[in-house]
Amino acid sequence: MIDNVRLSQQAKGHLMSLKRRTGIPQWNTLSRWGLATSLADESPPLVRDVVADSNVEMSWRTFAGQYGDVYLALLKQRCAAEGGDPADPAAISHTLMVHLHRGIGRLAGLQDLRDITDLIALALNPHPHPVDRDPDDDEGTRR
Template sequence: MQSIDIIRLSEKQKQQLIILKRKTGIDNWNVLCRWALCMSLADPTVPPKEDIPSDSNVEMTWKTFAGEYAELYLAILKTAYKKQTNVIGEIELSLFVKLHINRGINLYNKSI
């Protein structure tokens, strides 16, 4: 299975995260994105498959994104990937993560 090296966000995601930073007082992109990922993974449905551009200046390495729990996040993602690719189709793990982060950011914004 593939690995995840860099997570790049879209300009729309960046703007949504700026709003979340203001509302929550959380300053770090990686923490907000981790929470968004977890919110999305908690939803048993498959996120919609869409083309999400990497057109912002926000990017982080997998190590920065996942922090000291990188192995745990990767294990959770691989389990979800195996379950959900039956529905969503074969996609790269990095796109799978991006779809979940995108849905999670949207869910997170709606919940605050």
């Protein structure tokens, strides 16, 4: 249903920053975290159109990995919830693009995001502060 995932130049820049900060080298892994972050928010993305103008492109299989059916089901559900037709491949692709880009942008905006444990903390406690650090500790030791 979805053949390829192509990112905007802005999302590419965000992913490059996230790769440096987290040490996670794969675009697809960080992109999955971004998608999950956005889908966890019940509000629809404000951005309705995304220009995929970067040279970062991956196949759906590379993006979704072994959980492609799960991601596709989540996207179809969200597409329907936001008024789209979950049987329309273009509507599902649109849902993917707007949520993927919103999620990548949100992750990039989390300045305390430093490694995989911070991503896990975000997944376990998305509100209000994804990472609880001691503000007086420059090493970022968790409380």
